Amino acid sequence: MPKDSGIGASTKRREDVRFLTGAGNYTDDINIRGQAHVYFLRSDVAHGTLDNVDTSAAEGMPGVVKIFTGADFEAVGGMPCGWQVTDKHGEPMQEPKHPVLAHGKVRHVGEPIAAVVADTLAQARDAAEAIVVDISDLPAVIDMKAAVSDGATKVHDDLTSNLCYDWGFVEENKAATDEAFDKAAHVTTLELVNNRLVANPMEPRVAVGDYARGTGDHTLYTTSQNPHVIRLLMGAFVLGIPEHKLRVVAPDVGGGFGTKIFHYQEEAFCTFAAKACNRPVKWTSSRTEAFMSDAHGRDHVTRIELALDAENNFTALRTETYANMGAYLSTFAPSVPTWLHGTLMAGNYKTPLIYVNVKAVFTNTVPVDAYRGAGRPEATFQLERVIDKAARELKVDPIALRRQNFVTEFPYATPVAVEYDTGDYVATMDKLEEIADLSGFDARRKASEARGMLRGLGVNCYIEACGIAPSNLVGQLGARAGLYESATVRVNATGGLVVMTGSHSHGQGHETAFPQVIADMIGIDESMIEVVHGDTANTPMGMGTYGSRSLAVGGSAMVRATEKIIAKAKKIAGHILEASDEDIELKDGTFSVAGTDKSLAWGDVTLAAYVPHNYPLEDLEPGLEETAFYDPSNFTYPAGAYACEVEVDPETGKVTIEAFTAVDDFGNVVNPMIVTGQVHGGLAQGIGQALLENCAYDENGQLLSASYMDYAMPRADDLPFYQVDHSCQTPCTHNPLGVKGCGEAGAIGSPPSVVNAVVDALQSAGKDVTHIDMPLSPARVWAAMQ
Amino acid sequence: MYNFDVERPGTVADAAAAMGREDAQALGGGQTLIPTLKQRLASPSVLVSLTGIAEMAGVCTTDDGQVAIGGATTHGAVARDAASLYPGLAGLASHIGDPAVRNRGTIGGSLANNDPSACYPAAALGSGATIITNTRSIAADDYFQGMFTTALEEGEIITEVRFPVPEVSDYQKFVQPASRFALVGVFVAKYAGGVRVAVTGASNDGVFRWSEAEAALSSDFSADAVKGLSLSGDNMISDLHGTGAYRAHLVGVMTGRAVTNAA
Numbered sequence A: 001m002p003k004d005s006g007i008g009a010s011t012k013r014r015e016d017v018r019f020l021t022g023a024g025n026y027t028d029d030i031n032i033r034g035q036a037h038v039y040f041l042r043s044d045v046a047h048g049t050l051d052n053v054d055t056s057a058a059e060g061m062p063g064v065v066k067i068f069t070g071a072d073f074e075a076v077g078g079m080p081c082g083w084q085v086t087d088k089h090g091e092p093m094q095e096p097k098h099p100v101l102a103h104g105k106v107r108h109v110g111e112p113i114a115a116v117v118a119d120t121l122a123q124a125r126d127a128a129e130a131i132v133v134d135i136s137d138l139p140a141v142i143d144m145k146a147a148v149s150d151g152a153t154k155v156h157d158d159l160t161s162n163l164c165y166d167w168g169f170v171e172e173n174k175a176a177t178d179e180a181f182d183k184a185a186h187v188t189t190l191e192l193v194n195n196r197l198v199a200n201p202m203e204p205r206v207a208v209g210d211y212a213r214g215t216g217d218h219t220l221y222t223t224s225q226n227p228h229v230i231r232l233l234m235g236a237f238v239l240g241i242p243e244h245k246l247r248v249v250a251p252d253v254g255g256g257f258g259t260k261i262f263h264y265q266e267e268a269f270c271t272f273a274a275k276a277c278n279r280p281v282k283w284t285s286s287r288t289e290a291f292m293s294d295a296h297g298r299d300h301v302t303r304i305e306l307a308l309d310a311e312n313n314f315t316a317l318r319t320e321t322y323a324n325m326g327a328y329l330s331t332f333a334p335s336v337p338t339w340l341h342g343t344l345m346a347g348n349y350k351t352p353l354i355y356v357n358v359k360a361v362f363t364n365t366v367p368v369d370a371y372r373g374a375g376r377p378e379a380t381f382q383l384e385r386v387i388d389k390a391a392r393e394l395k396v397d398p399i400a401l402r403r404q405n406f407v408t409e410f411p412y413a414t415p416v417a418v419e420y421d422t423g424d425y426v427a428t429m430d431k432l433e434e435i436a437d438l439s440g441f442d443a444r445r446k447a448s449e450a451r452g453m454l455r456g457l458g459v460n461c462y463i464e465a466c467g468i469a470p471s472n473l474v475g476q477l478g479a480r481a482g483l484y485e486s487a488t489v490r491v492n493a494t495g496g497l498v499v500m501t502g503s504h505s506h507g508q509g510h511e512t513a514f515p516q517v518i519a520d521m522i523g524i525d526e527s528m529i530e531v532v533h534g535d536t537a538n539t540p541m542g543m544g545t546y547g548s549r550s551l552a553v554g555g556s557a558m559v560r561a562t563e564k565i566i567a568k569a570k571k572i573a574g575h576i577l578e579a580s581d582e583d584i585e586l587k588d589g590t591f592s593v594a595g596t597d598k599s600l601a602w603g604d605v606t607l608a609a610y611v612p613h614n615y616p617l618e619d620l621e622p623g624l625e626e627t628a629f630y631d632p633s634n635f636t637y638p639a640g641a642y643a644c645e646v647e648v649d650p651e652t653g654k655v656t657i658e659a660f661t662a663v664d665d666f667g668n669v670v671n672p673m674i675v676t677g678q679v680h681g682g683l684a685q686g687i688g689q690a691l692l693e694n695c696a697y698d699e700n701g702q703l704l705s706a707s708y709m710d711y712a713m714p715r716a717d718d719l720p721f722y723q724v725d726h727s728c729q730t731p732c733t734h735n736p737l738g739v740k741g742c743g744e745a746g747a748i749g750s751p752p753s754v755v756n757a758v759v760d761a762l763q764s765a766g767k768d769v770t771h772i773d774m775p776l777s778p779a780r781v782w783a784a785m786q
Numbered sequence B: 001m002y003n004f005d006v007e008r009p010g011t012v013a014d015a016a017a018a019m020g021r022e023d024a025q026a027l028g029g030g031q032t033l034i035p036t037l038k039q040r041l042a043s044p045s046v047l048v049s050l051t052g053i054a055e056m057a058g059v060c061t062t063d064d065g066q067v068a069i070g071g072a073t074t075h076g077a078v079a080r081d082a083a084s085l086y087p088g089l090a091g092l093a094s095h096i097g098d099p100a101v102r103n104r105g106t107i108g109g110s111l112a113n114n115d116p117s118a119c120y121p122a123a124a125l126g127s128g129a130t131i132i133t134n135t136r137s138i139a140a141d142d143y144f145q146g147m148f149t150t151a152l153e154e155g156e157i158i159t160e161v162r163f164p165v166p167e168v169s170d171y172q173k174f175v176q177p178a179s180r181f182a183l184v185g186v187f188v189a190k191y192a193g194g195v196r197v198a199v200t201g202a203s204n205d206g207v208f209r210w211s212e213a214e215a216a217l218s219s220d221f222s223a224d225a226v227k228g229l230s231l232s233g234d235n236m237i238s239d240l241h242g243t244g245a246y247r248a249h250l251v252g253v254m255t256g257r258a259v260t261n262a263a
């Protein structure tokens, strides 16, 4: 029986009512009396020296309040990077300065050069057109391998080269790994590209800075996934504003997908300019600006090798990856190709030796950072593609080859530093074979062929690591932040609750799912619980939402705080019922004394907490409000098995997805409907990457796909009706909810099965095609067939 | 956008007069022009809106049996109102953009713009249509003069387009994955006097007639008749979405499919 409330119920998303009826409160909806607008004049040159920025003609134009250039920010700190990677020689990565407005040089198309604050946006734009910018062009550094070759033009003159770091993981495994390759019965090698993507949240970025002259308080309203992180980074590192004088609010946010984690120049600018102009300053990104200023995702070039013994057991894995950082280090960029990628290279398999080498490279492109899945899709893609290729080379069934090498005993310590707590990869694969009806594939292939179409089947597994933690470990790995989460649970006198979470919902559904958990713990109706998030003024310091961490980490903090509430409430109840609190039971919102018929309603106890007339004041403070900070002891490891069936039109190369099945093990599931929705969205983005999306630069550093005319987003009719299953559940052992995280799985798990399926289709027609780089556009597939 | 005035004439004569103002520009459905203005890539001082001119809207049949479409008729109206009169044309109109685009965008705007990837130019050229303006009639064969270039004079307004109705016809559009304009689109129309084949999306010179295919199909209207034919990719558009060689190949495939569908 499906439940109709609490954990396990598909409670409808309460926030959707306001989102779907135009009653949301997004950052662009915030308009403060007297606000001015800023227009950023951005570089249309990828690389050049900024010889002169002459604003004199623009200064006196109608409506202009003030014009800023890089010189105005010389005294201000640069944009900080939140993760330091140590290279294979033990040296810290090269970390360039990242100015708020370009200074000395421009380093990518879209980099802001000047900012015009004016009464209206049109006036700001008019004035920006009157600014004269002199740039002496330098050769654009675009290709990563060329960027790190001898004599390459440097993106940053004060660095020794364009190499940010050369990372080896695990360096101590290298010699043994190489040796295993020498002894291998078979080695499969694959070179591939993980295509650069633009996140494209439906809501573009917006920032509104406000300054209260009377108190000296700053407020920034911004489209962020983690307002506390922005407050800390911007306050401490960029503008030097202490946290108690700075409030950051991220109200309703219309999608993030990672790109709204990072601290951006426009946020710092609006905060700074509000004080400098003594007026609120607002910026709303246009879609065009979003393409050239939102951090991009992926962009890896990899060579992967898999060694097998004579019985087809995986004996070693070796990779070399070039990871594009873009022109500057975005907030968490260095961590993506390293700790979020190298640590996942074992996948679902017991490969004993793994060595991962990553060269992070500066180029004259938009900075690259985490995008849904971040590092884990890149790891999964390489691994699951090379396994498929190995199966073909060895003429064995790709599923059987995977099964043979599955990790089956847990906990399992991988050779890449992480320990999987639970999982059952056999169960998810069994489930996949069943519900995707893989045994019926041959018949479906014949039916397709009868219509002149090639049909292919692609399967892959994935594992990911969510809820990145614990803080002391990530600190050793270079994180310049903790990765706990926080919650304050405030019970009101009449029994309703407010959860103030450090997590942030930008579409995930926290306002619905979090109350389901508390409703079950106390036994009250979900509607009595409200979730507050996104405002540093009324939530405890939290790290925000990314890496599928909200429920696993933020939800766990909420559970801990609620446990404290219940413990205290039991003491109050015990006092009133004249019993020991150990004998008090809480069930269905009623406190009772074990073995008696004495009971008290939840509301009676909460009222007593605030009207403490009959109350143990000597032992217990009045009130019912608790905060917990939760720092997990390990990541969580969702895993699954996916299958994709495609048809390829042999005449045009067009690929259509005929069926897609996703079987995921997310541990316990709080709201199955929301989880299904998260998987659907992730699949859309993964299939989008595999078939459609391609952020491309030309050799001069001009963005070729700078609008939806050339950047292909997946649309409803590009996607099939998915089959999604999350009935295989091995609960996480180290968080109180037993949950694992579901937000990124679809995007991580789907690209390899799509490519595997297309290769399978082409092979079925006798084409000697072993790989096609994503996106598998009709043109690329057709070219591969020729 | 920069500032501009808007005129909303009710007749072609008033529109023509308004177009005489300095830096005036015609506004059809605005599906191309408004984004251009928003990007500040154009700065007309006055927009002359044509969509309120009753004599420029609608679909009808002329005395000599041609289908006449007012220059300000939306794609949606053509898809609906030409469905029984000229199914091939209506089918083409029904696949332009999305419903919002079809309910605003007009045939006159599309033909005046002559985007190399637009659909209507293929229908007009493939039907041997006549483009009628406020001053003259222009045969489609003379009208299209390369990417974004037409025979229209400064200020000239397309008031109507007349299409001879073929025995059978079909338009095959292979969409560019991002814009969903035609990566290659082929319009095939079979008339008593012969077959016309017009190709959009492919050539650096914009829409063109594929004369070899026309000749082959005029003697044998079957997909097989064009199987052996090939085009060179040399002067074809080559971009992110496909090389010239790929487009040249697609022209052959789409022509064959259009013939099969039409026959």
Ligand SMILES: Cc1cc2nc3c(=O)[nH]c(=O)nc-3n(C[C@H](O)[C@H](O)[C@H](O)COP(=O)(O)OP(=O)(O)OC[C@H]3O[C@@H](n4cnc5c(N)ncnc54)[C@H](O)[C@@H]3O)c2cc1C
Pocket (backbone or CB within 6 Å): B025, B026, B027, B028, B029, B030, B031, B032, B033, B034, B050, B071, B072, B095, B096, B097, B098, B101, B104, B105, B106, B107, B108, B109, B110, B112, B113, B115, B117, B118, B119, B120, B156, B157, B158, B159, B179, B180, B181, B182
């Ligand atoms: C999302 C989207 C998808 C689209 N997909 C397709 C597609 O698949 N296939 C396709 O063919 N097109 C497509 N289009 C373009 C669409 O068909 C436009 O409607 C068309 O290109 C322009 O028509 P309009 O009436 O909107 O003209 P406008 O944008 O108003 O004007 C375009 C140009 O024509 C001039 N003009 C307008 N009307 C006249 C007239 N009667 N006489 C003389 N000059 C005139 C204007 O001055 C301007 O220079 C798409 C557009 C969008 C926004």
